[in-house]
Amino acid sequence: MYKHLVLGAGLLFASTALAAPVPQTKITSNGGYIVVLKDTVKNFESHIEWARSVHKRNLAKRDLDERTYSGIDFTYTGSNHFNGYAGHFDPDTVEEFRSSGDVDSMEEDQDWTIGTIDVPESEADEEEEEEELETRDITEQKNATWGLRSISHRQPGGDNYIYDENAGADTYAYVIDSGIRITHEEFEGRAEQAWTAYGDDHEDKIGHGTHCAATIGGKNYGVTKKTKLIGVKVFDQNSTTTSIIIEGIAWAFDDIISKNRTGKAVLSMSLGGTYSPTMNRILKNAARHGIIPVAAAGNDAQDISKGSPSSAEGVITVGAIDSDWTVYEKSNFGENLSRPRCDDRVCRPHQRHLDRQEDGHIHGLPSRCRPRLVRHDCRWHHRHRQRQEAPAQERHARQDLRRPERVTKLDRQQRQLTTRIK
Template sequence: MVNWKAVAVAATSLLAGLADAAPTTRREVSIRSSTIIKDGYIIKLKPGVTSDLEAHTLWVSNIHKRNLAKRGLDAHTYRGIERMFTGKNHFNGYAGEFDELTIEEIRNSPDVEYVEQDREWVLDHIEVDMSLLKDSDLVTQEGAPWGLAAISHREPGSDEYIHAEAAGEDTFAYVVDSGIRETHEQFEGRATAAWTAFEGDNEDSDGHGTHVAGTIAGRDFGVAKKAHVLAAKVFQGASSSTSIVMDGISWAIDDVVARNRTGNAVVNLSLGGARSVLLDDLVNDGVASGVVIVVAAGNENQPVSNVSPASAERAITVGAINSDFEIWVDSEWKGSNFGPEIDIFAPGVNILSAGVSSDDAEAAMTGTSMASPHVAGLVLYAMSVDRIFGVETITERLLENGTPDVIKGDLRESVNLLANNGNSQQ
């Protein structure tokens, strides 16, 4: 049985330039969530309240207006309900901005199961000297990126990716991230900016989401090369919040279920932040609805149990290794998170994939954000090639195909298992 578990994702990005303009620095991107949003709250309703949701939200609106009026405040001083989570098959609730009197009445409502403060999410950027990278880590088009070789061989050192031609055919990857460059040549018209939390803004201004999508389904960089990608944009520049991220995840789960794609879709969450009961609940409820959700373990070199959404016990949590099959550790505060909650490891250091600066740009990035899409791609691989369906069956196949006892370094109670596509020629 799988260890379903805990953690946040941070991503470390190395932006590689075009061939005729070699860069001198790389960018490390860490996604974190720590600052509480004043007067911002996320509310989870009890099971069974769905049919009375309209009555509950009307009640909230009325007491919100009443309490502001009592205090002589303008109706727009606090915005009230801003986002609804109304999935028929999972988490039900809402998020918004409320004064202290209103939120206290909401807490005491018999309809409410849990109230949690909303938090800011931020992408931190650190410039790192590009010369620290070895040339051999920057894989060219002639050979497969080392990460693809690693998941199709039992030992390190190969530059060949052995895979079925049909990998990813008729499958869908939902990438909840910073958006996607739909027109990138790696996607061959298979990518769609399907949803955004920011009206009129579907652009991936950061590049993180495009890179992640390229690892799942890119023509040259992808595990499941024929898969379709649907991007949900939850970061605008470097900023987001728990409630916005939850909104995007909720949309992805709803869309998978509504379109009957539980047997041919995966949701990838290369993101995370401070431990959140409600975020974990949302992911767990999504998996209970039959949706396979893969989550990055986080890059803080700390126990995965400290962070969300990978602390959701039903998610598939992925740690990162380097090309020598060692657990990735960069410093005391940077490296793959660890612990018994991790289900599997995958390549995550200097991963070459699609860049965002042009339709043929490439970028190399490091982090568990890069490991997670390798496993998300393998989920689609199993669905399209092995015709394996169902959350538990897919998870069992991932664990069966994995290469045991090859990861070096101090795993600190993490499983010693490297993701593999299980091809018969290795």
């Protein structure tokens, strides 16, 4: 028997009024490799010792530069996901690894560079600090942004956001991004700097992670105003690698399991790059463990199957709509869940207050849509976790809530919003 589900088709909708193009993620090879071991490998340390000896032997044999071929940079370990490692190896070492009976797969590591966030100073800042959003009767937020209004209304328009005052309580959003400025007043002490790939440096230097966290659970602009926000810093400034992102995902995965947060935790990924089988593999496994991974779709007018994490099985890939609920012409497409696009306000990483964004700046970024789904999922977890649905059942139930007729101007390709699945 087939059931009609409204899937967000990976569509990324954006404001037609935007004057500036959306910043893109640039991906380049860095000469590194990600190595995944087979599940049958029982002695991980023994394999690591062998791999290091092969690397050392080949460097000495060919008098190669250790600065170019640094060897194993870090390892992936844990009972919840694959074991493996990442590093820089010479061609002969790479071939020996490929022929090893212990190795399940290898892929080239990639450098990721995202467009920086343009947050202009303006004379309106003081006005915005005074223009606090009013909350009335604890469940109605007046003068809400249109994105919030869209979530709680069946038609465009209206000036309020209706919500459960306890939405998000006892739920967790792991924000895999550039860090979170936890002292920002939007977070009310609910944000935590939990993990970083850069020593003790948790600072959000570009504002991307702080904005996304506020979009998920900010006191004024978040749907789930009680959720806890867990900062997982994988970007330093605007750069990272595939291997580092996977390391951050692996840490979050293990942390959720060890703290018994399955069924009430979401992985938030406002990022996207080239297809990575290793990244997709760990996210698929996370979903099977009851963790909901959520990713931005992108706006390259291409199928989300060409990129990661958007193409991973079990991931809910987020698109957006304009304020009149029309489709952005460059949005990516595929089979996933659609949601309203992002706010027109943002938390600055170095300020304690909120600022309105002008047209052509931050509110056109594809990653801004994804946090709205994350926070909605946190609200869903809070209200429905007692049902103990399996992850797939839970995703399907949420997808049933969507209505394709609400989104207009769909072309033939974009009509994948409505999909038949078993």
